[in-house]
Amino acid sequence: MRGSCVRFARRSAICSRRWIATIDVRSICFKTDCFLKKGPAISAPSPSDLASRGARPYPASHRAFARAQELIPGGVNSPARAFGGVGGEPIFIERADGAYLWDVDGRRYVDFIGSWGPMILGHRHPKVVAAIESALLRGTSYGAPTEGETRLAELIVEAAPTIESVRLVSSGTEATMSAIRLARGYTGREVIVKFAGNYHGHADSLLVAAGSAAATLGVPNSPGVTRGAAADTLVLNYNSVEELESAFARRGREIACVILEPIVGNMGCVRPSDAFLRALRDLTERNDSLLIFDEVITGFRVGYGGAQQLLGIRPDLTTLGKIVGGGLPMGAYGGRRDIMNRVLPAGPVFQAGTLSGNPLAVAAGIATLETLRDESPYPRLEALGARLEAGLRQAAMAASIPHTLARVGSMMTLFFHPEPVVDWPSASRCDTARYGRYFWGLLDRDVYMPCSQFEALFVSAAHSEADIDHTVAAAREALSALGS
Structure with a gap:
């Protein structure tokens, strides 16, 4: 895009007339309280x-x-x-x-808006409220395992076609950040591929924009994100088989994973083409890279089995959020057992959280998923x-x-x-x-x-x-x- 302006809030006013190539829309436009515009403000x-x-x-x-x-x-x-x-x-x-x-x-x-996606049952659903109230009477946080966490994990594994093992976290951002780290730890590679307009939370390695070429090294979008943190991120255009093939032809043996919203919700609702989906699965498999579906929005939204069930594509890892917590702070990431067994304490890849598996969020999540399953x-x-x-x-x-x-x-x-x-x-x-x-x-x-x-x-x-x-x-x- 040439001649476009990106306007930030007070004290950070920027109207750049430099060439801005493909912009990671929500990373730069909506997570920093600005907007991309043409014409009058x-x-x-x-x-x-x-x-x-x-x-x-x-x-x-x-x-x-x-x-x-x-x-x-x-x-x-x-x-x-x-x-x-x-x-x-x-x-x-x-x-x-x-x-x-x-x-x-x-x-x-x-x-x-539905709290940006979680409230698929509506606000104050009686079964969700009752579950939270019951959990609240037993305490708000324990810092120890609970049977509720296992029950929620069981529901997720039963619902998602590709999830054999799952770890609960506190947000969608934490889920995608952890999945990226796990993919790098599992493959021993550092480069990741994402797509412009797909938002995966505010982890440093994902707040990047593409340059003029089809697949260039990432450039930070936000002050505070170093070039080093973004340097191993390639940003391509969504639905472009040509760019995807070019990236793997050039860097395939370096790519740890490809992460995407299987149905995008963060540049508006955008569906992937069948050819794009086939290329994603084929190229990642042939290059021993992992395919990560960010289903923070689509998980339990477009169907009980998420976008992967609707589209018929099997990712290696899946990230969840929003609906899975029933409106309380909750995220999850899961996938193939051999990959998930690399997470500490089963394996060497570190991830932890004081409030991971919080009993109130777990109760809300269980009530929501059981209601979606039973009432369809x-x-x-x-x-x-x-x-x-x-x-x-x-x-x-x-x-x-x-x-x-x-x-x-x-x-x-x-x-x-x-x-x-x-x-x-x-x-x-x-x-x-x-x-x-x-x-x-x-x-x-x-x-x-x-x-x-x-x-x-x-x-x-x-x-x-x-x-x-x-x-x-x-x-x-x-x-x-x-x-x-």
Whole structure:
């Protein structure tokens, strides 16, 4: 991309006119509270703007954000929450129940963020709440093994086609970081391959961008990440068989692993091509490299067996998060037994965590997975997703808005660009300023969509057809205003 700007928050304002090649979108754009844009900046709606268009201001959220900024960097504890991708100030949430959120101003929203993915059953699901309450009465953390950890591991192994052994950790970032270390320890190699627009947490070796060539050594995206930490990371374009083949032709015997989101959720919802999947498995096997599926988003989301079951590809290692913890901090990584047996104390690869297997998170995870297994909400999630997809498509077409929509089950993205999004270069051509206005148009109509063009929305089992129809009606009004 030439002539594009990457705008950071105060005191770090950068508008670079240097050539920026392929950018790891969420690493640089959304995990650092900035946004990639073309055209005019996305501006915050002022109270007078809100009043003039009949929308309600958010005074309590404004006060809460001002107070938070005095004590917390940027006023948030994870940058995507800061509304950097849509302009304006974030709303502060007071409570949640089912498919709904209530903000500190007392407004209720139909929630399609779902805490960025974990809440597939909806907020405050009674079985999950009961499990947490029961665990809480027995203590909050022991620093010792529990039978609950074994039960959760058993559920994961039963669900995932390729996981024979699994280790519990405290986040998706920790899971991917540990899986990368394990892959390097198992293979004795150092180079890893990732794909632009795929987010795998904020471990140093994964916060990198690609250069102008198809496969170049990584360059750090974030201050504090050394060139040494990023130097062994190759970044390719997603869905490019040609780039993948070139990387293995040049560096195949050095590559420890390839890590990817098997269905991307972090540059919007992007599905892999069959040819790309076949090349991934074939090239890693022929070069004795490991294939790692980052299923932090897709695990238990696109089906009980995750994306690997849906796509029919068997990775060597899998990372999990979000749903596996039932809304509490939890991650996991697992795979072939011979690989996992290299983790300490079974093997020499070190990984540890004070709160790994926390009993409250384990209880929430068990309750969530057992409910998903026993009640199988996936056919209903598919039906609700299809209903929302059809409604959003019709609304965008009626408003003559250039768009494309991608959906896999209960995750989807309405892209403000007329061509299919298959990789980060195509995603980067989306009209992010228009998405920002769309977001605010929906928020003013009590629908809470992701505050970035490059985040997938999530339908939950708690949503009703009435919620979907309300959302479509709100989208029709918001998109009509954009087209006028």
